[in-house]
Amino acid sequence: MPGPGRHFLQIPGPTNVPDRILRAIERPTIDHRGAEFGEFALKLLSSIKTVFKCSGPVFIYPASGTGAWEAALTNALSPGDKVLMYETGHFASQWKTMADRLGLAPTFIASDWRSGVDPERIRDHLARDTAHAIEAVCVVHCETSTGCNSLVSDVADAIVDTAHPALLMVDVVSSLAAADFRQDEWRVDIAVSGSQKGLMLPPGLGFNAVSEKALEASKSARLPRSFFSWGEMVAPNASGYFPYTPATNLLYGLAEAIDMLHEEGLDAVFARHARHSEATRRAVAAWGLETVCQNREHYANSLTGVMMPEGHSADAFRKLVAETFNMSLGNGLAKLADRAFRIGHLGDFNDLMLAGTLSGVEMGLELAGVPHRRGGVQAALDYMSAGSQSAAA
Numbered sequence: 001m002p003g004p005g006r007h008f009l010q011i012p013g014p015t016n017v018p019d020r021i022l023r024a025i026e027r028p029t030i031d032h033r034g035a036e037f038g039e040f041a042l043k044l045l046s047s048i049k050t051v052f053k054c055s056g057p058v059f060i061y062p063a064s065g066t067g068a069w070e071a072a073l074t075n076a077l078s079p080g081d082k083v084l085m086y087e088t089g090h091f092a093s094q095w096k097t098m099a100d101r102l103g104l105a106p107t108f109i110a111s112d113w114r115s116g117v118d119p120e121r122i123r124d125h126l127a128r129d130t131a132h133a134i135e136a137v138c139v140v141h142c143e144t145s146t147g148c149n150s151l152v153s154d155v156a157d158a159i160v161d162t163a164h165p166a167l168l169m170v171d172v173v174s175s176l177a178a179a180d181f182r183q184d185e186w187r188v189d190i191a192v193s194g195s196q197k198g199l200m201l202p203p204g205l206g207f208n209a210v211s212e213k214a215l216e217a218s219k220s221a222r223l224p225r226s227f228f229s230w231g232e233m234v235a236p237n238a239s240g241y242f243p244y245t246p247a248t249n250l251l252y253g254l255a256e257a258i259d260m261l262h263e264e265g266l267d268a269v270f271a272r273h274a275r276h277s278e279a280t281r282r283a284v285a286a287w288g289l290e291t292v293c294q295n296r297e298h299y300a301n302s303l304t305g306v307m308m309p310e311g312h313s314a315d316a317f318r319k320l321v322a323e324t325f326n327m328s329l330g331n332g333l334a335k336l337a338d339r340a341f342r343i344g345h346l347g348d349f350n351d352l353m354l355a356g357t358l359s360g361v362e363m364g365l366e367l368a369g370v371p372h373r374r375g376g377v378q379a380a381l382d383y384m385s386a387g388s389q390s391a392a393a
């Protein structure tokens with residue numbers, strides 16, 4: 001029994017679904033081949049572009065983010081194609097494993113999971129690839145296993161500066177609608193996303209935002225694809241329909257989410273996330289703990305990964321917090337298992353929710369006997385209240 005009051009879902013996805021979106025989703029499911037649906041979805045397929053800041057099509061699948069990864073790789077590439085990938089953390093590693101399984105030939109640039117992509121290393125690989133064998137560069141924008149953000153436009157610059165024809169694929173599953181992302185301006189060919197993080201929806205939708213160049217590449221790409229085929233989507237999408245049954249009710253929720261994002265203003269949404277991320281880091285620093293991300297230019301808006309002091313179990317700490325305070329924190333993944341925990345601060349989230357979250361962490365540290373200094377919550381409150389005064393002035 002979780003007990004009274006709202007559960008604090010502070011994992012970095014799925015995130016808290018606002019009541020407004022829950023109410024939008026609970027409308028009756030309609031005929032997805034009927035006129036009412038076509039009109040609704042046509043508008044939605046256009047308005048979702050304002051979130052990706054793209055002019056090309058956005059394909060929406062009834063799938064999780066992992067399905068959208070597969071859609072990106074299989075539509076754009078052929079068996080044995082070389083792809084350049086970057087080990088920012090667990091999610092980048094999973095995408096690379098998928099590329100292996102699909103019969104691609106990934107080169108994986110190793111890293112220590114404490115920062116985002118170093119674009120110079122991408123530039124080096126591309127500059128040495130004078131035969132242009134690399135067909136795609138794949139990076140994760142916000143690496144959700146660490147809380148490190150990569151500077152996507154610098155990666156795009158590396159491709160442009162080396163005059164390399166490779167496609168740029170970017171995983172924006174946990175950054176979309178939490179940190180600025182500009183598909184067209186940053187010359188991204190395929191952006192991969194999911195519904196359950198910054199978009200504030202339940203899990204179940206996967207996205208591919210696709211450039212003209214990637215659409216063109218898909219016509220001659222030979223990896224097998226069926227369910228995820230862009231080619232099957234293009235014609236029905238043009239009039240607001242799908243080749244098979246879409247997740248109708250999640251699409252209602254998506255339309256509501258896009259309205260909410262624009263009512264607040266995308267820039268205000270990003271600023272809110274950046275502010276909560278900074279407040280969280282101030283708390284972590286005051287506790288005397290270390291963030292997983294060690295590069296200040298790469299701090300992510302969506303979440304903060306925190307290293308557990310040597311000899312203490314992050315999972316035991318999370319279990320105690322869940323049982324005592326009814327709050328879920330993210331676990332350490334793969335090589336950070338039991339060594340780190342993650343505080344999600346993205347989606348439908350405000351100052352007092354962050355204050356509650358950090359209070360739960362600070363009380364948990366005390367209860368679990370984890371060596372720390374008090375005052376992390378206070379440091380975050382001081383930062384947030386000072387910020388509010390300057391915003392009001």
Ligand SMILES: *Cc1c(COP(=O)(O)O)cnc(C)c1O
Pocket residue numbers: 013064065066067091140142143144171172173174194203
């Ligand atoms: C959550 C996440 C995924 C995987 O998405 P699923 O919906 O769990 O399949 C991929 N990449 C990143 C960066 C994520 O945060």
